[in-house]
Amino acid sequence: MQLNLKATNLELTPQLKEYVQKKMDMLEKYLGRVKVFNASFEVCRTTHHHLKGEIYCAEANLTVKGQLLRITKTEKDLYKAIDKVKDHMELIIKKYKEKKIDRKKKKVKLSTIE
Numbered sequence: 001m002q003l004n005l006k007a008t009n010l011e012l013t014p015q016l017k018e019y020v021q022k023k024m025d026m027l028e029k030y031l032g033r034v035k036v037f038n039a040s041f042e043v044c045r046t047t048h049h050h051l052k053g054e055i056y057c058a059e060a061n062l063t064v065k066g067q068l069l070r071i072t073k074t075e076k077d078l079y080k081a082i083d084k085v086k087d088h089m090e091l092i093i094k095k096y097k098e099k100k101i102d103r104k105k106k107k108v109k110l111s112t113i114e
Helices: 016-023 078-113
Strands: 002-008 036-045 054-066 067-075
Touching: 002 016, 016 036, 016 078, 036 078, 054 078, 067 078
Parallel strands: 002 036
Antiparallel strands: 036 054, 054 067
16 A cells, blocks of 8 residues: 655654554455555644653544545554554544445345346
């Protein structure tokens, strides 16, 4: 998957790039034949002045046919936030595909009735 990666308020290291790319590539098996027109991922440090340490944010956006699939997660650990985004994006993709299949079934039922 061709991924646009952006880092805000932190350095985008090659290890971080590789980790995010690996996690997003895992989603391709759930996408199947669904074509992704645009895939972007952003990692950021939300603030510098938290009393309980740094808070990291990870956000993924996948543009598929006529829809934007988006998820944002915030964690104390950057890699945990990335993992959570991947896990929740997996669920969103499954829901999207189920809706798409249900719409096709309804169209087939309507056409057979007429």
